[in-house]
Amino acid sequence: MNIKSYLDSTYLKTAKQAKISEKENTVLVQNFVQETIDEMFKLVMIRPDKVGLAKKLIDSQNSKVLIGTVIGFPEGTNTIEEKLIEAKQAIKDGADELDFVINFEAFKLGEINLVKQEVLQGTQFALQHNKTIKWIIEIAALNGAQIIQITSLIKNVVAANFKEIEFENVFVKSSTGFYKTLDGSPNGATFPAIIAMLENAFPLPVKASGGIKTKEEALEMIKLGVKRIGTSSAKAISEGIETSGSY
Numbered sequence: 001m002n003i004k005s006y007l008d009s010t011y012l013k014t015a016k017q018a019k020i021s022e023k024e025n026t027v028l029v030q031n032f033v034q035e036t037i038d039e040m041f042k043l044v045m046i047r048p049d050k051v052g053l054a055k056k057l058i059d060s061q062n063s064k065v066l067i068g069t070v071i072g073f074p075e076g077t078n079t080i081e082e083k084l085i086e087a088k089q090a091i092k093d094g095a096d097e098l099d100f101v102i103n104f105e106a107f108k109l110g111e112i113n114l115v116k117q118e119v120l121q122g123t124q125f126a127l128q129h130n131k132t133i134k135w136i137i138e139i140a141a142l143n144g145a146q147i148i149q150i151t152s153l154i155k156n157v158v159a160a161n162f163k164e165i166e167f168e169n170v171f172v173k174s175s176t177g178f179y180k181t182l183d184g185s186p187n188g189a190t191f192p193a194i195i196a197m198l199e200n201a202f203p204l205p206v207k208a209s210g211g212i213k214t215k216e217e218a219l220e221m222i223k224l225g226v227k228r229i230g231t232s233s234a235k236a237i238s239e240g241i242e243t244s245g246s247y
Contacts, residue, residue, distance in 0.1 A: 003215065006222055008068060008207070009036040009234035010045040010247060012177070029053065037063045041234050043097060044068065048090045055094030068097035068134075071122075074178035076101030076138065080118045084125055097132040098122075101176060104138045107150050115150075119157045127166055134171035134207050134228075137197075140179045140187040147193055151200040158204060171228065172201040177210035177247035186211050188247065189221070198225045210247050215240045 011032045015025035029046060033054045036044040043066040046054055054067050069090045072078040078086075087098050100122050107115045119135065126133035137150050151172050158170050174189040174197065181187050188210020197206050208221045209230030215237050218229050233243035 001219070001222070003218060003222070004039060004041050004234075004238050006218070006227070006229050007041045007234040007238065008043045008045045008209070008228050008230045009039075009041040010177075010209070010230050010232050012045065012047055012070060012073070012232075012247070014047070026050075026053070030057065033057050033065075035235060037061055037065050039235055039238065040065070041238075042066060042228070045070070045099065045230060047073075048086060048093070048095075051090055051093040051095050066096040067094055068099060069095045070099045070101065070136075070176070072101040072103075073099075074101060074176040075105075076103050076136070077105055078103075080121050083118070083122060087122070087125060091129055091131060095131070097134065098126050099134040099136055099173060101136045101138065102150065102154070104141050104150065107153075108142070108146065112153070115153060116157050119154050120161055123158060123162065123170055127162065127169060132169040132171070134173040136173045136176055136209075138176055138179050139174050139190070139193040139197075140181050140185070144192070144196065147196050148200050151197050155201050155204050164203075167203050168205060171205050171207045172197055173207040173209055173228075173230070175210035175230075177230075177232075188212070191220075191224075194221060194224060194226060212237070214242045 015022045029050045033044050045068040048069045051069050058065050071087050072083045135154050179187045189208035194208050205227040207228035208226045232247040236243040
């Protein structure tokens with residue numbers, strides 16, 4: 001197995017979050033994209049404002065690395081109209097994959113029709129533009145029953161409105177990696193949550209993101225059926241080096 005083909009190499013910090021200047025953060029992103037190209041990971045996942053930069057670097061080297069970006073990140077509370085405007089610009093800048101943060105707060109408040117419409121319209125938009133979409137459900141903000149319910153909601157909306165051949169391009173994704181848990185519990189992928197997602201998302205693929213620190217963990221996730229792994233430590237994981245990275 002080539003684990004690199006499963007890895008979405010991820011850097012999503014703003015300059016403020018990284019506690020560095022904008023210029024330094026841009027250089028860091030450039031280096032990160034270059035590492036993704038050199039290591040031939042599946043995809044580089046970056047903020048929307050850095051997509052154009054990544055596109056130039058990747059095209060200049062005739063690389064097959066895909067570009068992914070986040071939409072409505074990290075809270076997911078933007079309206080679907082706002083998310084679609086952001087997604088449209090990301091595609092214009094060169095994004096191949098769009099990781100939408102679902103409005104999980106609306107879901108928790110019982111606004112199910114709002115969430116269904118968001119999934120329908122976001123998925124329609126991505127597929128009409130021949131892009132892969134991943135719905136981030138933010139498992140750290142949900143209990144076990146809610147993880148099952150929101151995963152099933154996404155699956156049911158997609159199954160009822162899209163062709164089976166399109167399912168492989170609509171993922172359910174675990175986490176942003178930026179959610180702050182009150183008790184210090186994990187804010188990324190956990191095995192119980194991923195198993196629940198896999199059981200309830202099928203036939204949609206699942207992406208595990210956040211908190212995966214070893215190659216062994218990544219391989220076990222893949223063995224369970226995960227199709228993508230999101231990590232800020234892709235190189236270390238691919239080389240079998242344990243990482244202390246937060247994502």
